[in-house]
Amino acid sequence: MQIRRGADAPFSLRHTSMSHHEEGHHGHHIIPFKTLAAVFGALVFLTLLTVFLAKFFHFGALEVPIAIAIASVKAGLVVSIFMGLKYDNKVNTLAFSIGSLFVIVFLSITLLDTAFRGDATNVDPLTIMETEMQAERLEGREPDPADLRIAPGDYAGDAEADATTDAEVAPEPETVSGEAPASDE
């Protein structure tokens, strides 16, 4: 642009476009159409891949990491080619990298708290979350308190309740009365 100094318009116009081609490689890199189309194709392919893997396969615990990895590759393609970081002044890459770094710091330090909450003072070898999961499993195996009654005293509180439910639930009192004498011995 600094070269443009011609007095007549046509000359200066032509000169401008020439000077652009000569100097334009600093900030105005023209990305070839083919490259852009290839990146777009890759993005569509990765989208279909992530849907396919999530809907037709079961990777269990790896499901989320796989989806995030694919999304990161897609974001990387958009950032480096579509947003031009690959061709740009490196200071922009720095801005973007700092942003990404802070997201990782934000996420991991938050999870250090929330995913292991209470574990610092926990003397059990298991983490709080593991203990809770174990309790949940045990609870699932635990029999109904109604099946654990053995002494007549266990039925004491049920007298009124049974009277009301007797009409609706016919088989229930039968099994109860059948078990009661056996447990009396």
Next chain:
Amino acid sequence: MAAPTSTVTMPQKTEDVHGAQHGHPPHLQHHFVSSEQQFDAAKMGMWLFLLTEILLFSGMFVAYTVYRVWHPEVFADAANLLNWQWGAFNTLVLLSSSFTVVLAIHFAQKNDKKKLVAMLVSTFLLACVFLVVKYIEYTAKFEHGIFAGRAYNPDVEYLLHYVDDPTNLLSPFAAQFFSIYFVMTGIHGVHVLIGMGLFAWMTKRALNDEFSSEYYTPVEIAGLYWHLVDIIWIFLFPLLYLM
């Protein structure tokens, strides 16, 4: 195209930074040495803004992760209620719009005004398609009492179409999932709306012959914004719809 010819030139002084005996392109502001420098400064400013955008969304992504780690089974059931076909379709729509944006810049660099305008209009229309799909998805959920936060009051019949046991979906943690879903996609949708405004404006300016291979900074900057909106969706889609 509209290459600035030096028809109107201010009398140049010897200390003029643009160099001696010639004017400067109309888009070049006086505090910049060259168009190149002005372009780079604008771009860097936009990247700094995008950094704040990344951090804005990261707060919501962290909220999502924390609650998901706490109640994975509820989140899995709740995500299942979202229509992944619409989500995948919208992902392709946004990716296409990112492609039309880079093509707009590509054609601006090649001084092809007609195709530049065509690409800007396509971007605008694809953004419209995205929001229409979002509207369809939102209303489909509202109809069955699926709202954010305390308003979450799902229709059990509807839930039974998706799961055999609706206990998870009736727990308060399901409401948490939908709060996160509506807030994240809602704020993302507001960004799409702003993007539509930007591209309508860019189209008007392109029609006014304001852009050329010499000067297309606003298109480039709007493009950077639009790609970020796309990147946010690239992460939102698998996390909300597929996991």
